[in-house]
Amino acid sequence: MAIVLSNALLVDLDPPRVEAGAIRIDSGKIVARAASITPADGDEVVNCFGAVVMPGLVNGHTHLYSALAVGMPPPAKAPANFLEILKFVWWRLDQALDAESIEMSARLGAMDALKCGTTTLIDHHASPLAIEGSLELIRKGVSTVGVRGVLCYETTDRHGPAGATAGIEENERFLAACAGRKDGLFAGLVGAHAAFTLEDERLDRLAALAEQYKSGVHIHVAEDGCDEAACVEKYKIPLIERLEKHGLLRAGSVFAHGTHLSKDAIEKVNAAGLTMAHNPRSNMNNAVGYAPVAAFKCPVMLGTDGIGGDMFAEARVAWFVSRHERAGLSPGQIVGMLVAAARRASAALGVTLGKLEVGAAADVVVTDYVPFTALSADNLAGNLIFAMGSLQVRSVLVGGRWEVLDRKVMAMEEGDVRGEAVGVAKGLWERMGQIAVE
Ligand SMILES: [Zn+2]
Structure with a gap:
């Protein structure tokens, strides 16, 4: 009808x-x-x-797996910097995820986004102890609500070569499945956590996979100064040059944050044909600084980095922080960040959003x-x-x-799902409480 x-x-x-x-x-x-x-x-x-x-709006970078983190107990020791936020909080949460909590997180995150008018999510997923099939679980959770998704698995060497290989294989499985379906509802990107948790060999494999599927690599880039510092210390090469050398600085890639990119690095990013994802509320929450948004000439899309799915709220904060930082953006440029997300998702899904x-x-x-x-x-x-x-x-x-x-x-009784989620979150938090800081 x-x-x-x-x-x-x-x-x-x-x-x-x-x-x-x-x-x-x-x-x-x-x-x-x-x-x-x-x-x-x-x-x-x-x-x-x-x-x-x-x-409908598009969230350019999110982590559905963090949906059940709302109100969870704080770590025993307060994180003093970005790396400690990852180690004390997120790298314990992601290890506690199992099939049930992955799917529930996706369903709830998508439901909240949908109610805010967000109809497509570009997601970046991690569940190191439940990698295989995790993207299919997210697809299931998101599609139950009726939202579209561009999904990937955050490949990392944090859990050794076997964990990294499993991450790459999960991306490949999902890319192949989406290529087979071509339903306009789900697509894959090649997911990578961040350069500082990935060996050279892995970067090469990720780039090869992106090449094979004519896709891009979705990766955190220079979210904090530690990404560049670790790169220079271990590989004796600037971060963006390392990503370039291994084929990740490519058209179609999604670089999240870019908070700590040098002038030279920004020039390379601008020339690569990739899309930056700007996540102002997350950057403020993690106290990692303000991304040099005005210097990016490539498309910059707005993302929440897991802080819900409300793009109106993210746009408002993007404007306020740009004023606070005297970045010289216009309100139209903030709207342009919503536009960039819709364009990137359209390209991935093969539909006009x-x-x-x-x-x-x-x-x-x-x-x-x-x-x-x-x-x-x-x-x-x-x-x-x-x-x-x-x-x-x-x-x-x-x-x-x-x-x-x-x-x-429409797709479900919202109250029932929320009620069920409370129990799933409780189990997740308990498992997380038993995981030691890496
Ligand atoms: Zn992120």
């Missing part, structure tokens, strides 16, 4: 455009867009009462935001940063299906 969203304020981000109008959705896509649309017999007609209707145009995937957010000042393409970014938020998300379509309708998650 086709759906007509009528009497809407259609808001596009790529390029910015604001028009009163209607769209018709059929077979997963937007099939018509006009000032008004006469519904056909049997069409479901939704009057949007002049509220903003916009494309982030646009309310005929032929685009019908991933559409119906809000109840009716602006009380004249909204135009020129002041759209200001509205998005200062006035709009996920609380205004009323209904969400993914691929033309109502996945949230009047704030109710």
